Amino acid sequence: MTEPSRLSVQGALDGSLDISDIRMTSEALVRQSSVAQEHGNPQLAANFLLASELTTMSDEEVLDLYEVLRPHRATREELDSFATDLQTRGAERCATLVREAAGVYAKRGLVR
Amino acid sequence: MGDTAAKAPMRRFKVLDARPVNLDGFNVADPASGLVALSSPGDPAPSLIVRDGRIVELDGRAEEEFDTIDSFIAAHGIDLSVAESAMAMADVDLARMTVDISVPRQRVVELVGGTTPAKLARVVALLQPAELQLAMSKMRxxxxxxxxxxxxxxxxxxxxxxxxxxxxxxxxxxxxxxxxxxxxxxxxxxxxxxxxxxxxxxxxxxxxxxxxxxxxxxxxxxxxSYAETVSIYGTEQVFTDGDDTPWSKALLTAAYASRGLKMRVTSGAGSEVLMGAAEGCSMLYLESRCVSLARALGTQGVQNGGIDGAAIVASVPEGMKGLLAENLMVMLRDLESCAGxxxxxxxxxxxxxxxxxxxxxxxxxxxxxxxxxxxxxxxxxxxxxxxxxxxxxxxxxxxxxxxxxxxxxxxxxxxxxxxxxxxxxxxxxxxxxxxxxxxxxxxxxxxxxxxxxxxxxxxxxxxxxxxxxxxxxxxxxxxxxxxxxxxxxxxxxxxxxxxxxxxxxxxxxxxxxxxxxxxxxxxxxxxxxxxxxxxxxxxxxxxxxxxxxxxxxARTAAQLTADQDDHRDHIRLVPTGPAEVGRDPREVCVGLSPALGETVWLSLSGLPIGEVMRQIAAGIEEEGCVTRFIRIRSTIDVGMIGLSAARFSGSGVGIGLQGKGTALIHRRDLAPLANLELFSVAPQLTAGHYRALGSNAARHAKHTAPAPIFVAGTEEAITARYHARAVALVSLERTACQPQAGPLDIEVHRD
Structure with missing residues (x-):
């Protein structure tokens, strides 16, 4: 791990550092995904890959995605189109999650 | 038994009723409402049917009937490469593997990965408390x-x-x-x-x-830096009432990871009962669903072991054991256990x-x-x-x-x-x-x-x-x-x-x-x-x-005896020569232990030894007898000190006194352990007790009846409180002891 760096605290002091500089990277999560997979937890590995897709989204987009997946928030069609959007943006795992949810929600009465 | 006996209040129950444990609520098990710890008639029998790489039946429920929790577990939570062999194993064989030190943790984890919620609940329910603990040591x-x-x-x-x-x-x-x-x-x-x-x-x-x-x-x-209040539940009703689904929780799990935040989910039995939606299932089975779901979600860990519902779980038979079993299920699914x-x-x-x-x-x-x-x-x-x-x-x-x-x-x-x-x-x-x-x-x-x-x-x-x-x-x-x-x-x-x-x-x-x-x-x-x-x-x-x-x-012996020096030389015990057997029939000899007045100056009850000796002598003299102090150097045993004093005493009656305050009356014709009266609990003794001990020794010397000495009972953990100090004082006695040295007459100087 990186040692506490004076430069970084200095960066905070002089304003050259901001919160976007300490964002988790997609690469780090992909790397952690491999580690989880090697250590026998494919579900954790899949979660890290899903997370790696979220690193490119803004906080608001992530919260919107969470919101849409909550019960009774969206119609089947809205969920499907959300999934398509995600797919288009290259967030394939997010798209799969939403698509899978859409199918189950429709069956279990959790769509709006 | 007469009626009067039945009407009198049973005093011991009055005491029992007032104990804190009786403020706790205890439920008669009621499986219909989910108030049952480890198994319920409503729990499904474990089952798993896989067709074309797809789970079509899970714990007795066909795919068409899956609720959201079943669906998510079936889609993500079960390792199909081992499921068939794991589900075919007898519950007891799997249970034994969790505590068998010759079966590697990794092997157990792999097999458990192929088990359904109902299966794992049955496996851990077989373990005894000591086995649960051993399994935790092995499986965390x-x-x-x-x-x-x-x-x-x-x-x-x-x-x-x-x-x-x-x-x-x-x-x-x-x-x-x-x-x-x-x-x-x-x-x-x-x-x-x-x-x-x-x-x-x-x-x-x-x-x-x-x-x-x-x-x-x-x-x-x-x-x-982390989050753990991402709650999950064991029934769909409660899950949905909580305004989430397994998919929204999966997204949330990934959202935390995407910002570098560690996260675990919270489950813990009892919550479904509390919300009146346990569907007639046992708390352990519902929690097993939560733990399976947690693994399926891709979270790294689970906070369980009752949590807010802990007291509900604990209110039914084997509930405490159930709480421990919850933790173990998390470990068996190879997740971080945050154990409630x-x-x-x-x-x-x-x-x-x-x-x-x-x-x-x-x-x-x-x-x-x-x-x-x-x-x-x-x-x-x-x-x-x-x-x-x-x-x-x-x-x-x-x-x-x-x-x-x-x-x-x-x-x-x-x-x-x-x-x-x-x-x-x-x-x-x-x-x-x-x-x-x-x-x-x-x-x-x-x-x-x-x-x-x-x-x-x-x-x-x-x-x-x-x-x-x-x-x-x-x-x-x-x-x-x-x-x-x-x-x-x-x-x-x-x-x-x-x-x-x-x-x-x-x-x-x-x-x-x-x-x-x-x-x-x-x-x-x-x-x-x-x-x-x-x-x-x-x-x-x-x-x-x-x-x-x-x-x-924690204190060393030196620290425990440091206060002895605060009382050093408050009296001086001056040897005047080897002790002889006394001839005065009114004489009561008081044998002093090797360290008394040498390195030990304060008894365990907080009385300086000079005061203890003064009270004993006063008691003897009030009965018209004469006190003679002698130093016993060859033993630290209070019985032997008392017996030696008795053998040197003109009356044949002696008192043994240790520096820590333990004292007894002895007579020269008795066996070492058969003393006449013993004050064994030194921390409880008062000046009055020592005076009464002196009086009674004198009465024995005069062949008159001794007066009963009442030492009140105590609820203190006497040995816990005083034994560390007693051991330190005994050690000083041992150091002062000279096994070959004879008794000495002692003159007491109070300056």
Whole structure:
């Protein structure tokens, strides 16, 4: 791990550092995904890959995605189109999650 | 039995009824409402049917009937490559593997990966308590156990929060969890605890447990490092009532990871019963569904073991065992176990300790998912099972059993230093960022406070205002680091920056990860549990063992006898020559032990030995007899001292007296152990008792009837209180003992 760096605290002091500089990277999560997979937890590995897709989204987009997946928030069609959007943006795992949810929600009465 | 006997109140039941345990509620098991611990007629029989690589039946339910939880587990939670063989195994064979030290942990984990919720619940229900503990030692993911603290107060006072967070890490807590009574205060609490948790030692992770969207927002700004209040439930009804689904939780799980935040889910039996939606299933089965779901979601860990529902689980037969079994299921699914113990499970100290002890002894990734490091009054979660006033008990328990519960002793001086530093840091940052202006008097009050009632009245709106500014300006961890650096709190700025940078590597997202005090990540990956039986697995290092052993109450023999010198030479016992057998029939000889008046000057009851001797002599003389003191040098045994004194006594009756105050009356014709009267419990003896002992010895000498001496009973743990000191005094006697030396006549000088 990186040692506490004076430069970084200095960066905070002089304003050259901001919160976007300490964002988790997609690469780090992909790397952690491999580690989880090697250590026998494919579900954790899949979660890290899903997370790696979220690193490119803004906080608001992530919260919107969470919101849409909550019960009774969206119609089947809205969920499907959300999934398509995600797919288009290259967030394939997010798209799969939403698509899978859409199918189950429709069956279990959790769509709006 | 007559009627009168039946009408009289049974006094022992009056005592029993008043015991704290009888304030607890106990339910008759009621499977229909889910009030049953380990199994219910409503639990499904385990089953798994796979067709074309797809689960089409899970625990007796066909795919078309799957609820959301079944669907998610079926889609993501079960390892189909081992499912067939795992499900074909007898429950008892799988149960045995969990405790069989010849079966590697990894093998058990793999097989459990192929089990359904109903199967795993049945397997752990077969284990006896000692087996559950052994299985926890073997199956938990991380080798080194750790512990989490609750840090809250009723006022959300940021200085006190910081001071208490600093106290928590000084004691050794590696996760610090706060929450709020007033949601809007949350940003202030998060910053205060973030700062306080990095004072003294770096690397503890901090959490602000609140409504999920706001909690995530604070985490996104780097103000917290982990989350654990992402709740999941064992029935669809309760899940949906909680305004979530497994898919929304899966997204949330990934959202935390995407911002470098460690997270675990919270489940814990009892919640479904509480919400009246247990569907007739046992608490263990519903919890097993939660744990399966947790694994399926891709979270690294689970907080369970009852949690808010702990007392409900504990209200039914085998409920306590069920709580332990919940923890084990998490470990068996290869997830981080944050083992509960965070709710006061009983009014009875015996019962609440019995709840926690198995986890402490077996070991968990986190033995508590919230030890109340602050006093009960200030815990705004709920009172934890162990709290600030139990810290010494907990430290002693670690030492008693030689186990690492994650904590260490703190001196008042050290706590004072870190509390002041933390309060000053938050005072400085709040001033610097224009959040609030707390004066120095408040800092000092915080340093010494027990709880928030000890603080002076302040501006009741200060916290709310500070939180509003934090939110308004969207202050983040960079602002906090900059402010700490500007105000001279360099170490804390460095620590928070180091933690923030370390988080970017993502190693703390792996299963069971903590940062140790050198900022190294300990996790299933870097510090895997390697228990394979006696002599393996986690053992405290010699340095850590020394830390566990060195409780602040421990004393050396020298320390325990230091007060003896305060009374040195208050009398002088001058030998005048070898003792001869007395000829006066009125003479009662008092045999003094080797160290009495040499190195031992104070008896265990706090009487100086000069006073003990004066009272004995006065008692003898009141009966018209004569006292002669002799020093017995050859033995420290009070019976032999008394018998020797009797043999030198003109009357044939003697008294034996040890420096610690133990005394007896003996007669020369009796066997050594057959004394006439014995005061064995020295700490209870008063001057009056010694005087009466002298009188009775004289009456024996005169062949008149002795008077009964009443020593009242005590409820003190006499041996626990005094044996350490008694042993130290006996050691002084042994040092003074000269086995070959004969008795000496003694002249008493009182200057």
């Amino acid at each position: 993911a991380r080798r080194t156990p750790s512990i989490q603290a609750h840090v809250t107060n009723r006022l959300d006072d940021p200085l006190l929060l910081a001071a208490d967070a600093a106290s928590a890490v000084a004691y050794g807590f590696r996760e610090v969890e706060t929450t709020v009574p007033v949601l809007a205060n949350a940003p202030s609490n998060a910053i205060a605890v973030l700062i306080g948790s990095q004072v003294g030692v770096p690397g503890a992770m901090a959490q602000c447990s609140i409504e999920e969207a706001l909690e995530l927002r604070l985490g996104l700004r780097g103000l917290t 113990n965070d709710t006061l499970v009983s009014e009875s100290d015996i019962r609440r300790t019995a709840h926690t002890l198995p986890v402490l002894l077996g070991g968990a990734d986190f033995i508590f998912s919230g030890y109340g490091s602050i006093p009960r009054y200030d815990n705004t979660f709920a009172i934890s099972n162990f709290n600030a006033d139990d810290l010494d008990d907990y430290l002693v328990l670690q030492r008693d059993w030689g186990v690492d519960g994650g904590l260490r002793t703190c001196t008042p001086e050290h706590l004072g230093r870190v509390r002041r530093r933390a309060a000053q840091a938050v005072q400085a940052v709040y001033r610097d960022l224009g959040l609030a202006d707390y004066d120095d008097a408040r800092v000092e009050a915080v340093v010494v406070a027990n709880d928030s009632r000890d603080l002076p009245d302040g501006n009741p709106l200060a916290v709310q205002d500070a939180a509003r500014v934090i939110e308004g300006q969207q202050l983040d961890v960079i602002d906090v680091v900059a402010s700490l650096a500007r105000t001279g709190f360099t170490e804390e700025a460095d620590a928070i920056m180091a933690l923030t940078q370390a988080r970017l590597q993502g190693d703390q997202l792996q299963t069971s990860a903590i940062f140790d005090e050198q900022m190294r990540v300990l996790s299933k990956v870097t510090d895997p549990n390697d228990y394979t039986g006696p002599g393996t697995g986690y053992r405290p290092t010699p340095a850590r063992k020394a830390e566990i052993d060195a409780i602040r109450q």
